[in-house]
Amino acid sequence: MKRVKKKLFSDFIARKGLKSTRQRDTILEFFLASDRHMSIEELYLKVRAKHPNIGYATVYRTLKLFAEAGLAREIQFGDGQTRYEHVNEGEHHDHLVCTRCGTIVEFENPVIEKLQDEVAKSHGFLIETHKMELYGLCPKCRK
Amino acid sequence: MKRVKKKLFSDFIARKGLKSTRQRDTILEFFLASDRHMSIEELYLKVRAKHPNIGYATVYRTLKLFAEAGLAREIQFGDGQTRYEHVNEGEHHDHLVCTRCGTIVEFENPVIEKLQDEVAKSHGFLIETHKMELYGLCPKCRK
DNA sequence: GATGTTTATGAAAATCACTTTCATTACCAT
DNA sequence: ATGGTAATGAAAGTGATTTTCATAAACATC
Incomplete structure (x- = not known):
């Protein structure tokens, strides 16, 4: 998996000249080893712990590149931080977010997706992407 | 409707001491007369046109109060602006957002809501709220 | 109505989370 | 090895809030 992502990125790099x-190799390494939802700040701190010479701006720019290359995707959970999640080919998922501890669980639901398309169609919209997040208490936080 | 909202707010004000x-009356007046999705900046500009003495900070703080009082709700469409929409008792809706012109259409779909609850339940989550936005081209922008 | 205590307001400064700039380095195809 | 780009890091710049603080307005209570 990591191998595939690395190739994806090096191909992208080559294609774009x-x-x-x-730095990019290091940041990719850390990104691939990370949780699925990292803010720039979080990744920067992890990287900096081992590589104090890598700056915030580089992490920021590199994450944007990952997104362009198709191996990461920007997401917003409304907490004022942009996060990046891993993208796996052909996979789309939505999120359950715990409002207490911040835990994020991914899920997929083809039936909902189909209904979304129908709603869009009935309003004459041509859907490009969608976002769906369910906020509440995770099993642990419900005690 | 406006009457109800005003009472809701004055009750909130009283309850909280x-x-x-x-200023608050004026801002509420403009908010109630506005489109359903306003950024702080947009509302501020509308208010300022008639009341040049009301500052941005007051609009900002008052909108937060509306949200606390339950007559407005913060929403983010990922364009970096916090918007406030009207809250009507017992009503929940989701959004279709045009990625070209910014048009926002609201919709409701009980079947999707039910499926969301089922997804949450299957992961042991207790849902408080949810957010669903479908991004794409509106009928006009599809030409 | 005057007064005293709080809360609210407006202007300006401070934050926050990026984004961009720019002088300096590092790549890499000769 | 070298010349021409592209990349980097530190610092400055942005845009949208968010907070601070001196002053002004409410709302009891005289």
Whole structure:
């Protein structure tokens, strides 16, 4: 899996005439080893712990590149932080977010997706993407 | 309807031991007369046109109060602006957002809501709220 | 109505989370 | 090794809030 993502990125780099750098490799390594939903800040702190010479701006720019390359996706949970999640080919999922501890669980539901398409169609919209988040208490926080 | 909302707010003010002020009345008036999705900036500009003496901070703080009082709700469409929409008792709706012109259409779909509850339940979550936005091209922008 | 205590307001400063700038480095195809 | 780009890091800049603080308005209570 990691191998595939790395290839995806190096191909992207090559295709775009960009350069392969130590920093990008390092950041990709940390991103792939990370939880599925990281803010720039979170990833930056993890990276900086081992590589104090890598700056925030580089992490920021590299994450944008990952998104462009198709191996990450920006998401917003309304807490003022942009997060990046891993993208796996052909996979789309939505989120359950715990309002107490912040736990994020992913889920997929084809039936809901189909209904969304119908709603859009009935309003004459042509859907590109969607976002669905369910906020509440996770099993642990319900005690 | 407006009457009900005003009472809701004045009751809230009283309950919290806050004060009724000319500014708050004015801002509420403009909010109730507005489109359903206003950013702070948009409402501020509308208010300022008639009441140049009311500051941005007051609009900002008052909108937060409306949300607390339950007559407005904060929403984010990922464009970096916090918007406030009207809350009507017992009503929940989701949004279709045009990615070209920004048009926002509201919709409700009980079947989807039910499926969301089932998803949540299957993961042991107790849902408080949810957010669902479908992004794409509106009929006009599809040409 | 005057007064005293609180809360509210407006202007300006401060925050926050990015984004961009720019002088300096690092890549990499000769 | 070298010349031409692209990348990096530190710092400055942005945009949208959010907070601070001196002043003004409410709302009891005289």
